[in-house]
Amino acid sequence: MATRSVRGERERRRERKRRSTSRDGKRRHRSLSKERRSWNKSYISRSRERRSRSRERRSRSRDRRSRSRDRRSRSRDRRSRSRDRRKRSSEDSSSDKEGSPKPPVQSLQDETKEEAAVEKRQPLSLDELIAKRTAEQSAESKPVFLSREERAALALKRRAEQVEARAKARLELGKNKFSSAALSEQDHQRMNEEEREKWYRQREMGKDRDREMDAIKSRYLGGEKKRRKLRRLADRKFVFDWDAGDDTSVDFNPLYRSKHQALFFGRGHIAGIDIKAQKKEQSKFYSNLMGERMTDDQKKQALVRDESVKEKERKTKFDERHWSEKSLPQMAYRDWRIFREDYNIATKGGRIPYPLRSWAEAGISSDILEVIHSLHYKEPTPIQRQAIPIGLQNRDIIGIAETGSGKTAAFVIPLLTWITSLPKIVRESEADQGPYAIILAPTRELAQQIEEETLKFAAPLGLRTVAVVGGISREDQGFQLRLGCEIVIATPGRLIDVLENRYLVLAQCTYVVLDEADRMIDMGFEPDVQKILDYLPVTNQKPDTEEAEDPEKMKANMESSKHKYRQTVMFTATMPPSVERLARSYLRRPAIVYIGSAGKPTERVEQRVILLAEGEKRKKLLEILEEPEPPIIVFVNQKKGADVLAKSLEKIGVSQSVLRQQVREIYVW
Numbered sequence: 001m002a003t004r005s006v007r008g009e010r011e012r013r014r015e016r017k018r019r020s021t022s023r024d025g026k027r028r029h030r031s032l033s034k035e036r037r038s039w040n041k042s043y044i045s046r047s048r049e050r051r052s053r054s055r056e057r058r059s060r061s062r063d064r065r066s067r068s069r070d071r072r073s074r075s076r077d078r079r080s081r082s083r084d085r086r087k088r089s090s091e092d093s094s095s096d097k098e099g100s101p102k103p104p105v106q107s108l109q110d111e112t113k114e115e116a117a118v119e120k121r122q123p124l125s126l127d128e129l130i131a132k133r134t135a136e137q138s139a140e141s142k143p144v145f146l147s148r149e150e151r152a153a154l155a156l157k158r159r160a161e162q163v164e165a166r167a168k169a170r171l172e173l174g175k176n177k178f179s180s181a182a183l184s185e186q187d188h189q190r191m192n193e194e195e196r197e198k199w200y201r202q203r204e205m206g207k208d209r210d211r212e213m214d215a216i217k218s219r220y221l222g223g224e225k226k227r228r229k230l231r232r233l234a235d236r237k238f239v240f241d242w243d244a245g246d247d248t249s250v251d252f253n254p255l256y257r258s259k260h261q262a263l264f265f266g267r268g269h270i271a272g273i274d275i276k277a278q279k280k281e282q283s284k285f286y287s288n289l290m291g292e293r294m295t296d297d298q299k300k301q302a303l304v305r306d307e308s309v310k311e312k313e314r315k316t317k318f319d320e321r322h323w324s325e326k327s328l329p330q331m332a333y334r335d336w337r338i339f340r341e342d343y344n345i346a347t348k349g350g351r352i353p354y355p356l357r358s359w360a361e362a363g364i365s366s367d368i369l370e371v372i373h374s375l376h377y378k379e380p381t382p383i384q385r386q387a388i389p390i391g392l393q394n395r396d397i398i399g400i401a402e403t404g405s406g407k408t409a410a411f412v413i414p415l416l417t418w419i420t421s422l423p424k425i426v427r428e429s430e431a432d433q434g435p436y437a438i439i440l441a442p443t444r445e446l447a448q449q450i451e452e453e454t455l456k457f458a459a460p461l462g463l464r465t466v467a468v469v470g471g472i473s474r475e476d477q478g479f480q481l482r483l484g485c486e487i488v489i490a491t492p493g494r495l496i497d498v499l500e501n502r503y504l505v506l507a508q509c510t511y512v513v514l515d516e517a518d519r520m521i522d523m524g525f526e527p528d529v530q531k532i533l534d535y536l537p538v539t540n541q542k543p544d545t546e547e548a549e550d551p552e553k554m555k556a557n558m559e560s561s562k563h564k565y566r567q568t569v570m571f572t573a574t575m576p577p578s579v580e581r582l583a584r585s586y587l588r589r590p591a592i593v594y595i596g597s598a599g600k601p602t603e604r605v606e607q608r609v610i611l612l613a614e615g616e617k618r619k620k621l622l623e624i625l626e627e628p629e630p631p632i633i634v635f636v637n638q639k640k641g642a643d644v645l646a647k648s649l650e651k652i653g654v655s656q657s658v659l660r661q662q663v664r665e666i667y668v669w
C-alpha cells in the first residue's frame with residue numbers, strides 16, 4: 001500500500017513538473033520573439049549562470065544520494081541490532097521458564113515501516129534518469145525568461161559585487177601607497193582628486209608633527225644648534241705666501257736666477273700684480289714695436305695727427321675756461337649758469353637779465369660809480385649783482401636775502417640812477433609834489449640804518465633824504481619834508497601820521513621799497529602798509545600784462561619821462577604766505593631773486609645737533625653754557641618748560657631773564 005502511495009506521489013510530482021514545464025515553455029515561446037534582442041546581449045552570461053546552477057543541482061542530487069545511502073546503511077544497522085535483541089530475549093525466555101515469551105510486536109512494526117521507507121527511497125531507474133537528464137538539458141539549452149524584478153535583483157547583485165571588489169582594491173592600494181616614499185606618475189593619475197588631497201593633507205600633518213617634535217626636543221633636550229661654517233684662512237689647502245727670508249736655497253740654474261718677465265699678448269694679465277703697471281708695461285712694449293715697424297711717412301702723419309688733437313684740446317680748454325677769464329661778449333649761457341651757481345643766485349619770473357660781474361659792467365652813471373669806488377665797494381654782493389640789473393629795467397623785484405647782504409645798495413643804486421637822470425631844475429621846481437621814492441622799514445633803528453646807507457650815495461650826488469620815524473618831533477619832520485626831498489625813509493606808523501596831517505604828499509612817488517617785509521607783517525604793519533600804498537597815485541601803475549615782464553618796454557618807459565611806471569621792490573628774509581599775499585596785491589609780474597635758498601639757515605650760524613636721552617639734556621646744556629660769551633639765548637618749546645629751566649638755572653647761580661611769547665620761549669643771559 002505504502003509503496004503504491006509513494007509511487008503515486010512521484011507520478012503526481014512528475015506530472016506537475018511536466019505540466020509546469022510545458023506551461024513555461026509555452027510562455028517562453030510567446031515572449032521569445034519580443035525579448036530576443038535583449039536576451040541576445042545577456043545570453044552568454046545567463047547560459048553561464050544556468051550551467052553553474054545545473055552544476056549545483058547535480059551536486060545537490062549527489063548529496064541526496066549519499067544521504068539516502070547513509071540512511072540505508074543506518075537502517076541496516078538498526079535491523080541487525082533488533083535481530084540481536086530478539087535473539088537475546090529468546091535466550092532469556094528459555095533460561096527463565098516462569099515468564100511467558102512475548103513477541104516483540106513493536107519492533108516488528110518498526111521493521112516493516114523501515115522496509116517500506118527503504119523501498120520507497122529506491123533510486124531512479126536508468127530510463128528515468130536519462131529522461132530527466134534530457135529534460136534538464138533541453139531546459140538549459142532554451143533561453144530562460146527572467147521577470148523584471150529578477151533582472152533588477154541580478155543587476156543589483158552584480159553592482160554590489162563590483163563595488164565590493166573596487167573597495168577591496170582601494171584598500172589594498174591605500175596600504176601600499178603610504179608605505180612608499182614616492183608615488184609614481186601613473187599612481188598619481190590613478191588616484192582621484194579627493195584621495196590625492198587627503199594624501200597631501202596627511203603628509204603635511206606628518207611633517208608638522210615632525211617639526212613640532214623637533215621643536216619640543218630642542219626646547220627640552222637642548223637640540224643641536226647649526227653653526228655657520230666660518231672659512232678660516234688656515235683651512236685652505238694651499239697657502240702660497242711665505243716670507244722670502246725663509247728661503248735659504250740658492251738657484252744655481254741661470255734660468256731661475258735671471259727670471260724672465262712674463263708678457264701676455266692681448267688682454268692677459270698676471271694675477272697679483274698691479275694691473276695699471278702691467279698695462280703701462282704692455283703699452284710701452286706695443287708702442288716700441290709699432291715705432292720700429294713704422295715708415296718715415298707714417299711717422300710724419302702720426303705727428304700731424306697728434307698736433308691736431310692737441311690743438312683741439314687747447315681750443316676746448318680755452319672755450320671752457322672760467323667765466324672770470326672771459327670778457328663780457330665771450331660769456332656763453334653755460335658761463336652765466338656757472339656764474340649764478342658760484343654766487344648762489346637763483347631767479348624766477350620772465351626774462352631776467354644777466355647778473356653783474358663787476359661794477360664797471362653795471363651800466364650805471366659815472367657819478368654813481370665814483371661814489372661806489374669812494375665807498376671802497378670793490379665787488380657787488382650777490383644780491384646787488386642780480387637785483388641792480390633788474391632794478392635798472394624798472395621791473396618789480398622780490399629779493400630774498402639775509403640781513404647784512406647789502407640790500408640797501410641793491411635798491412638805492414637803480415633808484416639813484418633814475419633820479420639823477422631827471423634834470424635838476426625839474427626836481428627843484430616839483431619839490432612840493434613829494435618824494436620820488438619811499439623806503440619802508442619795520443623799526444626806527446632799521447630805518448635810520450637805511451638812511452645812513454642811502455646818504456652815503458645820495459649826499460655826494462646832491463640828493464636829499466628824510467627819515468620819518470617815531471621818537472622825533474612830527475613838526476620838525478614836517479618842516480624838513482616841506483623843504484623838499486627825493487627820498488623818504490620811514491616806518492609805517494609815523495608815515496601814515498605824516499600823510500594824514502598833510503605834511504607829505506606822494507603825488508610823484510614812483511619807487512616803493514618794502515624792506516624786511518616779513519618782519520613788517522609779523523609786527524602787524526600789513527594794514528598800515530596797504531594804507532600807505534593807497535596814497536600813491538594809481539595813474540602810474542604798471543599794466544598787469546606781459547608788458548610788465550618785458551625788459552625792453554620797461555626800460556624804454558623808465559628812460560622816457562619822469563612819469564614812469566611805479567616800481568615796487570620788496571626784500572624779505574623769508575617768504576611766508578602773508579608776504580606772498582602782499583606781493584600779489586601790490587607787485588606786478590615781479591622778478592624773484594633768491595640768494596641761497598629761502599628758509600635756509602644763514603651761513604654765519606653754525607648748527608650742531610646732539611641726540612640725547614631726556615635725563616641728560618640739562619647736564620649737557622650746562623656744559624654748553626660754559627663755552628660761549630654771554631648773552632646766550634635758549635629756546636624751549638613750552639612755557640612751563642621755560643619756567644622749570646629758569647628756576648633750576650637760578651639755583652646754580654646763572655643769572656637769567658625769561659621772555660615769553662605766544663609761540664616760543666626765550667631765555668636771555
Ligand SMILES: Nc1ncnc2c1ncn2[C@@H]1O[C@H](COP(=O)(O)OP(=O)(O)OP(=O)(O)O)[C@@H](O)[C@H]1O
Nearest residue numbers: 377378379380381402403404405406407408409453
Ligand atoms: N658791495 C659792497 N662791498 C662792500 N661792502 C658793502 C657792499 N654793499 C654793502 N656793503 C656794506 O655792508 C653793510 C651792510 O649793508 P646793508 O645795510 O645794505 O645790508 P642789509 O642787507 O640792508 O642789512 P639789513 O638787513 O640789516 O638792513 C654796510 O655797512 C654796507 O656799507
